[in-house]
Amino acid sequence: xAKNQESSKKSESPQKYDKKFLTGLLVDMLNIRRFEEKAAQxxxxxKIGGFCHLYNGQEAVAVGSVAALDLKRDxxxxxxxxxxHALAVGMSADSVMAELFGKITGCSRGKGGSMHMFDAERxxxxxxxxxxxQIPIATGVAFASKYKGTDGVTLCYFGDGAIHxxxxxxxxxxxxxxxxxxxxxxxxxxxxxxxxxxxxSSVDDFSVKAAGYDIPGKVVNGMDVLSLYEDLKEVIxxxxxxxxxxxxxxxxxxxxxxxxxxxxxxRTKEELEKxxxxxxxxxxxxxxxxxKQITEDEFKKFDDEAKKIAQASVDFAEKSEEPALxxxxxxxxx
Ligand SMILES: Cc1ncc(C[n+]2csc(CCOP(=O)(O)OP(=O)(O)O)c2C)c(N)n1
Numbered sequence: 523x524a525k526n527q528e529s530s531k532k533s534e535s536p537q538k539y540d541k542k543f544l545t546g547l548l549v550d551m552l553n554i555r556r557f558e559e560k561a562a563q564x565x566x567x568x569k570i571g572g573f574c575h576l577y578n579g580q581e582a583v584a585v586g587s588v589a590a591l592d593l594k595r596d597x598x599x600x601x602x603x604x605x606x607h608a609l610a611v612g613m614s615a616d617s618v619m620a621e622l623f624g625k626i627t628g629c630s631r632g633k634g635g636s637m638h639m640f641d642a643e644r645x646x647x648x649x650x651x652x653x654x655x656q657i658p659i660a661t662g663v664a665f666a667s668k669y670k671g672t673d674g675v676t677l678c679y680f681g682d683g684a685i686h687x688x689x690x691x692x693x694x695x696x697x698x699x700x701x702x703x704x705x706x707x708x709x710x711x712x713x714x715x716x717x718x719x720x721x722x723s724s725v726d727d728f729s730v731k732a733a734g735y736d737i738p739g740k741v742v743n744g745m746d747v748l749s750l751y752e753d754l755k756e757v758i759x760x761x762x763x764x765x766x767x768x769x770x771x772x773x774x775x776x777x778x779x780x781x782x783x784x785x786x787x788x789r790t791k792e793e794l795e796k797x798x799x800x801x802x803x804x805x806x807x808x809x810x811x812x813x814k815q816i817t818e819d820e821f822k823k824f825d826d827e828a829k830k831i832a833q834a835s836v837d838f839a840e841k842s843e844e845p846a847l848x849x850x851x852x853x854x855x856x
Pocket of ligand 1: 601603651652653680681682683684685709711713714715780
């Protein structure tokens with residue numbers, strides 16, 4: 523039977539990584555954080571309609587895992603909390619913000635909105651509004667990679683609420699039987715909307731569920747981008763080499779409410795502050811400062827640049843046109 527693993531990488535020194543690589547991770551996380559803050563502000567100004575789920579606090583998960591991929595052959599799919607994943611694969615802030623604004627220059631031509639970021643060229647096969655919908659789709663993508671012999675792996679991100687959907691069981695069973703190179707990543711942020719995970723889950727550690735499919739499982743620290751990157755490197759290499767699925771319980775935390783309409787009264791300020799002490803951006807910054815791989819001035823420069831990119835994306839979205847009325851009947855498959 524496949525054995526589960528606990529991440530042993532708690533506080534690796536970043537010294538073995540060069541400054542360029544670490545700066546890349548830091549800048550990617552900063553860009554997501556500042557983008558999400560700007561999106562929240564624009565939502566408040568009613569520039570963005572519909573649902574909007576922010577990724578603040580969870581940045582290390584998308585950034586660290588995408589950094590471990592080879593996006594020429596690998597794919598990712600995720601839930602409606604998808605802005606961070608879109609930016610992490612290199613989609614422009616302009617195309618993501620314009621999508622939030624419902625403009626024709628958005629990545630889904632303004633027809634998808636917050637929950638439907640998509641970029642086939644960059645192998646980001648979408649956010650999904652239906653909880654857990656991406657799990658069977660990702661399983662199919664992994665099947666296609668195996669069938670075509672591309673050696674590609676598929677990362678499928680979903681929440682701790684989604685793991686209780688029947689589609690999870692059906693998908694993991696098939697992925698195990700067909701030995702598919704799919705990595706199922708529970709972004710375990712402690713809550714499914716306002717419901718704490720301990721109130722709805724029979725287990726604390728989701729990786730134990732891997733045993734039910736005879737596949738390997740692992741608990742991963744989702745606040746430390748470097749240890750997550752290292753864990754994912756190993757898991758991806760194994761899934762690619764041995765063509766087999768994995769289940770990862772990635773421990774993370776969302777700073778904002780479930781969506782823009784949620785004041786998050788179901789948790790204490792103290793709990794939120796406790797998690798913010800291990801903020802993924804500040805953790806990496808502290809390590810880089812300690813190892814003299816960044817200065818406070820450089821950090822400020824990157825942060826200012828991230829704010830500029832977010833503001834520029836708003837300017838771009840504001841200036842863009844809405845989809846023309848006749849495009850209403852385009853992009854419809856059924
Ligand atoms: C099939 C389905 N049921 C219910 C909903 C309503 N809903 C939207 S998000 C959500 C909570 C999911 O939480 P989780 O999977 O933990 O992801 P997170 O929001 O924490 O990222 C629910 C119940 C939905 N969109 N789809």
